Amino acid sequence: MKQRVFAIIEKLYKEMVDIRRDFHMYPELSFQEERTAKVIANYQRQLGLEVREKVGGQGVVATLKGGKPGRTVAIRADFDALPILEENDVPYKSKNPGVMHACGHDAHTAIALGIAKALVAVQEELEGTIVFIHQHAEEQDPGGAKAMIEDGALAGVDAIFATHMENYLPVDYIWHSDHYILGASDDFEITIMGVGGHGAFPQDTTDVVQIGAQLINSLHQIISRKVDPLKPAVLTIGSFQAGDKANIIPGTAKLEGTVRTFDEEVRYKIADWVKQVTEHTTKAFGADFTIDYQFGYPATKNDKTINQLMVRAAADVLPKDNIQSMEPNMGAEDFSYFSQQVPATYFFTGSANEEKGFIYPYHHPKFDIDEKALLNGAKVLASAALDFLNEK
Numbered sequence: 001m002k003q004r005v006f007a008i009i010e011k012l013y014k015e016m017v018d019i020r021r022d023f024h025m026y027p028e029l030s031f032q033e034e035r036t037a038k039v040i041a042n043y044q045r046q047l048g049l050e051v052r053e054k055v056g057g058q059g060v061v062a063t064l065k066g067g068k069p070g071r072t073v074a075i076r077a078d079f080d081a082l083p084i085l086e087e088n089d090v091p092y093k094s095k096n097p098g099v100m101h102a103c104g105h106d107a108h109t110a111i112a113l114g115i116a117k118a119l120v121a122v123q124e125e126l127e128g129t130i131v132f133i134h135q136h137a138e139e140q141d142p143g144g145a146k147a148m149i150e151d152g153a154l155a156g157v158d159a160i161f162a163t164h165m166e167n168y169l170p171v172d173y174i175w176h177s178d179h180y181i182l183g184a185s186d187d188f189e190i191t192i193m194g195v196g197g198h199g200a201f202p203q204d205t206t207d208v209v210q211i212g213a214q215l216i217n218s219l220h221q222i223i224s225r226k227v228d229p230l231k232p233a234v235l236t237i238g239s240f241q242a243g244d245k246a247n248i249i250p251g252t253a254k255l256e257g258t259v260r261t262f263d264e265e266v267r268y269k270i271a272d273w274v275k276q277v278t279e280h281t282t283k284a285f286g287a288d289f290t291i292d293y294q295f296g297y298p299a300t301k302n303d304k305t306i307n308q309l310m311v312r313a314a315a316d317v318l319p320k321d322n323i324q325s326m327e328p329n330m331g332a333e334d335f336s337y338f339s340q341q342v343p344a345t346y347f348f349t350g351s352a353n354e355e356k357g358f359i360y361p362y363h364h365p366k367f368d369i370d371e372k373a374l375l376n377g378a379k380v381l382a383s384a385a386l387d388f389l390n391e392k
Contacts (some may be wrong), residue, residue: 001125001315001333002229008118009378015117016374017044020110021092024252027099027106030140032138033058036079037123038110039207040371043113047120049132054303056147059137064119066126066389072133075381076338080140084214085364102226102367104165104351109134111163111377118382129387131157133338141185141296145268149341159306161384162335163377167361169350171370174380175326176347178307182300183234183260185265185332186293190215190278194287196251206286208253209242214256216240222273227266234260234330235270235312245364260295271295300336303343309391313383317376322350345384349377 045060052061086100137144194206242253261267282289351369360366
């Protein structure tokens with residue numbers, strides 16, 4: 001049956017490309033995906049699937065019940081876009097100024113819809129159920145995954161698979177991991193309150209610029225001096241705002257930073273250390289402070305058994321040498337909430353093609369993909385889902 005499904009997917013390739021380009025032309029921001037969700041729901045409903053709309057917000061869940069009893073597997077595809085002005089000169093360029101599918105979510109959705117249509121053709125032979133979780137708002141914390149889970153998107157699901165386009169990887173390759181694949185993402189904002197004044201008389205001020213500079217150095221030392229070096233962590237200050245003129249010491253300064261980790265214990269310890277270092281540094285110089293520390297997406301951790309099932313299934317699609325284990329990176333994804341609930345794997349599908357100019361990374365205004373990645377992603381996900389359902 002698997003080879004028949006692959007053949008159907010190949011026949012659907014042009015349709016998947018057309019679907020992807022349609023979504024690309026009409027991107028919608030997180031939590032605003034009205035048209036996208038409606039198109040998805042209508043497509044799945046026309047295939048005969050059971051469809052739930054407005055799941056956890058704008059989410060869509062479509063269920064394909066096989067002709068024979070069995071387990072339930074889910075395929076997740078996100079569908080929101082980014083606040084980026086597209087710079088590509090292509091026929092399917094975004095028609096919504098300042099909004100762009102610069103992360104491949106249009107491709108993920110086209111892949112899921114293509115798989116659904118292919119599997120409907122063999123529905124009576126399927127042993128079990130396949131649930132298509134079309135998720136809104138991956139790009140903006142708190143994300144759509146958590147709300148969809150709370151609204152029952154994973155009810156009865158035994159395992160879940162997802163892929164992401166990857167322009168650091170050539171088409172016809174995939175990257176995977178048996179363990180962590182993406183980090184947890186937390187953010188903080190610190191406001192330092194001092195006493196402003198003339199730059200010629202610093203003794204009459206509480207200089208928030210100097211305090212902020214000292215605080216940045218101290219916060220960075222958390223990673224090098226407090227965290228176990230065998231447990232990766234990143235702390236980055238991305239914004240330091242204070243003052244407007246050379247000879248005026250401002251009364252307030254603001255720092256914004258992000259923290260990325262894998263280990264949950266390290267994650268929460270860093271939060272405590274950031275607060276401690278901020279308090280003691282500001283008080284040492286006679287300033288006051290406020291801190292807003294927000295925990296975002298947890299780390300995405302794959303289930304080794306499910307991931308290896310996917311790796312074996314991918315070998316029916318791509319050469320084994322093209323299926324490569326990767327080191328985890330500190331990007332973040334709210335697929336992590338799904339992986340906390342059921343056995344899961346998340347992998348990267350190569351979408352780069354240097355000869356065709358598909359070289360720009362996601363979140364870049366010139367991001368685009370080699371659309372052969374749609375074919376590969378659909379086949380690998382379908383192969384893994386079928387193997388999971390057929391595994392005794």
